[in-house]
Amino acid sequence: MKRTLSVLVENKPGVLTRITGLFARRGFNIDSLAVGETENPLFSRVTITVVGHDQPVEQVTKQLHKLINVIKITDLEPAERLERELLLVKVKATADNRAEIMQVAEIFEGRIVDISPETAVIEATGPRRKVEALIELLRSMNVVVELIRTGKIAVRRGPKLT
Amino acid sequence: MKGSYILLEALKQEGVDVVFGYPGGSVIPLYDALYDFDIRHILTRHEQGAAHAADGYARASGKVGVCVATSGPGACNLVTGIANAYLDSVPMVAITGQVRTSLIGTDAFQEADITGITLPIVKHSYLVQKVDDLPRIVREAFYLARTGRPGPVLIDVPVDITVAETEYDPSCPPDMALPGYKPTVKGHPKQIRAAAAALAQAERPVIYAGGGIISAGASQELRDLARFAHIPVTTTLTGIGCFPEDEELSLGMLGMHGTRYANYAVTHCDLVFAVGVRFDDRVTGKLETFAPGAKTIHVDVDPAEISKNVVVDIPIVGDARWVLSAILDELKKHQLAVDRHLPWMAQIAQWKEDHPQVVRQDPGGEIMPEHVVRRLWEITKGEALITTEVGQNQMWAAQYYLARYPRQFITSGGLGTMGFGFPAAIGAKVACPDSLVIDIAGDGSFQMNIQELGTAVAHDIPVKVCILNNCCLGMVRQWQELFWQKRYSQTCFECQPDFVKVAEAYGAEGYRVTGLDDLDEVLRESLSSDGPAVIDVPVKQEANVYPMVPAGGSIHEMLEEEG
Known part of the structure; x- marks a missing residue:
């Protein structure tokens, strides 16, 4: 099962290494990772997606807690979280298929952010499922030249803090 | 005040009166400042010895043990000792020199990324970036090392930080900034x-x-x-x-x-x-x-x-x-x-x-190792502070030296570090000068840090090393005998030093037991002498540690000696 861990950490050098190192040596594969400063510049938010069963995930969470620079960890359930991923995908877009590409981007509420005689770059955001659906469609059209996506970020819905 | 002086002042603030270490290029300013401080420095003969001695000191005293090494190889030599302290949750602060800030990351002479290398084996670590941070970092390091689940904390100090000047007032302790650290004391x-x-x-x-x-x-x-x-x-x-x-x-x-x-x-x-x-x-x-x-x-x-x-x-x-x-x-x-x-x-x-824990006697008259341990227990009335090496010697010590007090039995449990016992004994003796400190050793393990004889002699730290000498790496040999068809690959020493002469060459006392007849007499004499001593006791090579649960077996299904 995929889990989304939202980890609040001190914004200090080396913190990310401590976190990723811990995952590696406890045998966890990080599925995606996103890091950025929070509303308070002293803290950063690390959003990690991992695949794992309850007990090992609980164990790795406890181990994460032991890192001195880790302040808080929230295991966000699907229903309580709002999640986004950002995709930048460069596709073949010539005069022949440009209209089609634009249409696909539009359906996925994406934007064309760069264009050349042979290519276009689509920017799309959304929950992972949506981003993956777009990728799948583009792949089936055989137009993907380069694909770059961020790790997932997530926030808790409603007034309660993540 | 210079960074090096601030660092030592901060150590004083934490109640440090002894450190174990080894100088080198990047810590010359620190050692220069040490010249002016009333902090006892025990110069070991290898940085690993310093780390284990600090560990032994911490386990014997309950205080935080401190070791110091220079950048690069010095720091790397601490690694086993730091891992050992981590696995057994021993409070330790390791201070390492580092190349100057502007050279970090350039593969400079004697540069090693010691904070990176030790990441999985420390409770926490610091690479000092500003001299102003030093007092806070030292305070936090000691606090982290000794509270919650204790463990080793590394402070890596670039040499330019130790020569940089800043304001420092020892009477005004810095605030700690550990928002993510709140160990639970009270149970629910x-x-x-x-x-x-x-x-x-x-x-x-x-x-x-x-x-x-x-x-x-x-x-x-x-x-x-x-x-x-x-x-x-x-x-x-x-x-x-x-x-x-x-x-x-x-x-x-x-x-x-x-x-x-x-x-x-x-x-x-x-x-x-x-x-x-x-x-x-x-x-x-x-x-x-x-x-x-x-x-x-x-x-x-x-x-x-x-x-x-x-x-x-x-x-x-x-x-x-x-x-x-x-x-x-x-x-x-x-x-x-x-x-x-x-x-x-x-x-x-x-x-x-x-199923009593019996002391076996050999029909052929050779000395059984557990007999030596039991005699040590009897002669010292169970009052000695025991450290052990790792392997069979450690198990016999655990089985036959019946300890009565906490901090009386010091051993490398989690990591199982050969070479731990002797430097740990030195650290323990520094912590408890009035205790009789005995390292129950094996001939293999003792040779891993045998150079610390120089430390014991130079600092007049009269620890006793009792070698249960079976001329082999007994525990591995035991596994080979029991589980690997007696294929004794690389476990029997073809050549052993004369431990008595080695001890004497360093200026320590060397004793040799020749058989059961003089065992008691030699033990008594060596234990009551004033100086560091090595006691070489030849024991039966084939003696195994029993009972034994094969790895992964059920603990109630134990092997016993045949016959």
């Missing part, structure tokens, strides 16, 4: 009540006590509780001494080389009261058959240890001392009938009678 009241109720109801309870009791200073609380509720106590290797092993309630050590009666008791009990332990594989053997019918209470200061290897029924996160005394208070509210587990105690007494 509901869990405490549940634990007390379970203990009161149990018909076949066993206490499984570990090193956490010793580091929490909870030995007295454990004794009070065990005696009040009349519950037998078995300890882990690192828990040895937390409960007097010559007391009736003691079951000795459990696990791979534990006593039969401890392993039987754990297998047949209906309640395991685990305190300051981590259900290590050397203790539990096959997890499925470890205390199969029992309810488990687990007290530990580290929440990550709870339900890591064994899912427990009543977890309690908190300081062992606090929790044990709270449980005892709660237990006193229950009506405990004195005879409530008489059949259980009778059963245990029967196991003890049927």
